[in-house]
Amino acid sequence: MPSRVLYSIRSCSRISLLRSHIPARSWYSTAAASSTPGQPELYDVVCVGGGPAGLSLVAGLRSSKITSNLKIALVEGQDLQKNVLKDASPTIYSNRCSSLTPASVKYLREIGAWDHIDTSRVQPYQEMQVWDGVSDSRISFDWASASGLALKQPVDRTTIAYMIENLNLTTALLSRLSELDSKLSISSPTRVSSVELGQETEALDLRSWPTVTLDNGRQLAARLLVGADGANSPVRTFAGIPSRGWDYGRHGVVASLRLEGPGWGGEEHKIAYQRFLPTGPVAMLPLPGNMATLVWSTVPERAARLKALKEEDFVAMVNAAFRLSPVDLEYLHTIPEGQKEEVEWREQHTPVDEQKIPMRAVGAQAGSVANFPLKMRHADTYTGERVALVGDAAHTVHPLAGQGLNQGQADAAALVRVIETAVSQGSDIGSQLALEAYTGERWQANNALLGAVDKLHKLYSFGSGPIVPVRSWGLSAVNAIGPLKGWFMRQAAGT
Numbered sequence: 001m002p003s004r005v006l007y008s009i010r011s012c013s014r015i016s017l018l019r020s021h022i023p024a025r026s027w028y029s030t031a032a033a034s035s036t037p038g039q040p041e042l043y044d045v046v047c048v049g050g051g052p053a054g055l056s057l058v059a060g061l062r063s064s065k066i067t068s069n070l071k072i073a074l075v076e077g078q079d080l081q082k083n084v085l086k087d088a089s090p091t092i093y094s095n096r097c098s099s100l101t102p103a104s105v106k107y108l109r110e111i112g113a114w115d116h117i118d119t120s121r122v123q124p125y126q127e128m129q130v131w132d133g134v135s136d137s138r139i140s141f142d143w144a145s146a147s148g149l150a151l152k153q154p155v156d157r158t159t160i161a162y163m164i165e166n167l168n169l170t171t172a173l174l175s176r177l178s179e180l181d182s183k184l185s186i187s188s189p190t191r192v193s194s195v196e197l198g199q200e201t202e203a204l205d206l207r208s209w210p211t212v213t214l215d216n217g218r219q220l221a222a223r224l225l226v227g228a229d230g231a232n233s234p235v236r237t238f239a240g241i242p243s244r245g246w247d248y249g250r251h252g253v254v255a256s257l258r259l260e261g262p263g264w265g266g267e268e269h270k271i272a273y274q275r276f277l278p279t280g281p282v283a284m285l286p287l288p289g290n291m292a293t294l295v296w297s298t299v300p301e302r303a304a305r306l307k308a309l310k311e312e313d314f315v316a317m318v319n320a321a322f323r324l325s326p327v328d329l330e331y332l333h334t335i336p337e338g339q340k341e342e343v344e345w346r347e348q349h350t351p352v353d354e355q356k357i358p359m360r361a362v363g364a365q366a367g368s369v370a371n372f373p374l375k376m377r378h379a380d381t382y383t384g385e386r387v388a389l390v391g392d393a394a395h396t397v398h399p400l401a402g403q404g405l406n407q408g409q410a411d412a413a414a415l416v417r418v419i420e421t422a423v424s425q426g427s428d429i430g431s432q433l434a435l436e437a438y439t440g441e442r443w444q445a446n447n448a449l450l451g452a453v454d455k456l457h458k459l460y461s462f463g464s465g466p467i468v469p470v471r472s473w474g475l476s477a478v479n480a481i482g483p484l485k486g487w488f489m490r491q492a493a494g495t
Ligand SMILES: Cc1cc2nc3c(=O)[nH]c(=O)nc-3n(C[C@H](O)[C@H](O)[C@H](O)COP(=O)(O)OP(=O)(O)OC[C@H]3O[C@@H](n4cnc5c(N)ncnc54)[C@H](O)[C@@H]3O)c2cc1C
Pocket: 048, 049, 050, 051, 052, 053, 054, 075, 076, 077, 078, 097, 098, 099, 100, 166, 190, 191, 192, 193, 228, 229, 230, 231, 234, 252, 253, 254, 295, 372, 390, 391, 392, 393, 399, 401, 402, 403, 404, 405, 406, 407, 408
């Protein structure tokens, strides 16, 4: 690989200021120039990554009157056509689900993507029950009990968030894109194999333009290169933007579960449950009917053992996670099998108020138990000369607050606005000057959330000691103070 691949975009910004580049007004001439033999194809925006953040960004740009004429290329390493919602059976759900905040739903409506969502597979929930697995102190969230709310954006005042399969979202975004136009260049399954700066020829000076080489040999030069390419972002590496943080030493175990009934509130009032255990939180979130999705954050050895259990023992462990003491759970994790009988026996000696915990799981969908390593990362900045990062490429957060995907939607919305402003003013959409507003709007907001989630994770990692009564008191205090509770709910709703 030539050494210039490693050039930082920032180190080249001085050169790009001294040298003339393609004038900002030549949006459409780039299309004509793209057919020049031996030259890379020229695009206004090349977006690497067709996950929720990348698709949302491209759909946002395509659906805006101001930016719809930009020449855009989307590059995705996986096969987007295979990665769509195919099995619409009401008893089969993908194990990768997210809670979409009302703010994300609002943006998806604005860009016309929500109309393409299969809403029969989306479950709004109206209440959240969160409790400390060690002290049992509890907080419940619903809009009615949270007074003092001053919402910046209109939201459905009963819904806290909407559980949705990630596939349902990406399928809808793809369908919105094909409705908008067929001009968008989509390369999938195609991986970016390298990114380097372009060259100067007689016709063009592309020395400040990132040029992406695809694994099929095509080369795309970008006025603006967007990294929506996930936590290990090759675009971020190319731009030389450091990303800092740590691994949690935890894995998120996910599964699609079948419950014995639709939940305590029935079909009309759904509740999301999260119990903080010393190894990490376990959450059961409602899906339509009597389905639910599990996210259980625990140490890697336990995650591997949970995944290896046969279905009846896995289901028993899930029920135990919401009912039995951390000490009981610790023991149950050490036995290789027979959890079902062991849990049944222990439950007889552990009184619980069933109305305050999720309904019992009675089955786990075959093949749905999986685990993902959890980490916290934050890029030092989201922009460089002709580069912007969105979604997990910019930040990765512990899933305990269900915010990672939502942060990516907010990034996409903000970057679309910044590009709209640059286009309206006739300025260069790739210039640092134009892009700075994007970092300004999103970095601080994401940093505050990353910090809060990280502290919550640490606070609840203590299984004993003086911190336990203090955090229990904190939970009870927040539960009792309406306006404070309202503040937490506004953060969760993204409003
Ligand atoms: C267990 C768990 C539960 C979660 N629950 C929630 C939740 O409830 N709510 C929530 O908001 N968030 C949640 N999240 C976080 C959420 O899943 C992520 O934040 C979100 O999926 C990130 O989307 P993205 O588009 O930024 O990145 P990704 O989904 O990672 O997409 C990046 C894309 O880039 C592509 N790519 C990478 N490299 C290349 C390359 N070289 N060439 C071409 N393409 C490339 C990849 O193929 C991929 O499709 C959860 C995460 C976990 C692990």
